[in-house]
Amino acid sequence: MKKTFLPLLLALSIISCKNSESDNSDAEMTSETTEVASSEQKDGIGNTIAMANGLDKFKDATEVEFTFNVKVNDTVRSSRHWKWNTKTSEISLTEGDITQSYTKTDSIPEDKVSIDQKFINDSYWLLFPYQLVWSDAKLTEEKEVAAPISGDTLTKLEVAYNTDGGYTPGDTYDIYYGDDHMIEEWVYKAAGGDRQMATTWEDYEEFMGIPIAKMHKSEDGNFQLYFTDIVIK
Template identity: 85%
Template sequence: MKKIFFPLLVMLSIISCKNTESDKSDSEMTSANTTVAAAEEKDGIANTIAIANGFDKFKDATEVEFTFNVKVNDTVRSSRHWKWNKKTSEISLTEGDSTKTYTKNDSIPKNKVSIDQKFINDSYWLLFPYQLVWSDPKLTEEKEVAAPISGDTLNKLEVAYSTDGGYTPGDTYDIYYGNDYMIEEWVYKAAGGDRQMATTWEDYKEFKGIPIATMHKSGDGSFQLYFTDVSIK
């Protein structure tokens, strides 16, 4: 899959204007932990985090649907509903009463680029752990550091993208994860270091066995980015 980068369109517009509860058996948990440990030994931290977040199950998904919402204080700034057919690569966006569709490939028409930018942004928030495998970032690990919001001791992985290509080249993400390899917080840093923001990863829910963080909040709670209407088939 070609390298793609997260444009953080939501944050640009704003500047300018825990764990999943489940009834898994002990044997299921042991099997999952064994799979994650094997992934780390074989392919390193990127694959380990992706596997822990259901990457193997996502490969079998045929359709993904979700609504991306952003609230600042008490005002909803964005609400976009997406439907992604993984078999045909057809993606549809519904905003208000308008629905637009395009096919995601290596040659996107100019009049569809703005839709693709929004999809990359929104799907990065939804499925960032998979981008560690799909894209080609430089990864730097640091064990047992203080998380920026909670102050909890977590592991840190710096995810830095090249300054060439993509919608926003040179962006960096610091993700903070626990011993279960689930992201608990992250910090987005725009290229050049002039913009950055930390948010939580919380309210994990499972869809077809795939854990999704459905809520992201700033430290003071004034910014909330959350997902509704999530469906994975």
């Protein structure tokens, strides 16, 4: 799959205030940091997390359908329904009563770029663990770190993308997971460090044996990004 980057700015633009990662500088714990070489990521921790999240089962999926929703202060700000044929790369987006379709290729027509940006954003939220194998990133693992929202002691994996290529180059994602390699929280950091947002990964449900986190919340709960109408077959 072509290297792509998650434009979480699409979600951030919905929120008027900047969310920041909790300050855990006073936490008394020892940590061990290990940088994972790019050449090792597909066979190392990246692959381990992706497989724990059903990558081997996803290879058999032919169709993925879901609705991406964003709610801020109890008001739904965005709702997009997607149908994705994983074999033909045909994708359709329905917003309100308007449906648009395109085929995802290495060259996206100019009039379809905005749809493709939305699809990358929404599908990354849905299936981010697979991007640890599908896309190129520098991975740095740190043991026994306090998670930004819960404060639980988890393993942190920094996922840093190059500063060229994709829609939002230079973005970084800190994911926090336990011994089962399921993401519990993450922090998105925009290139340049001027924007960041921490949310949970929760309400997991399996579809065709593939675990999906259906809910993502900010620490105060005022921001909720969640999935409905999920079908994988």
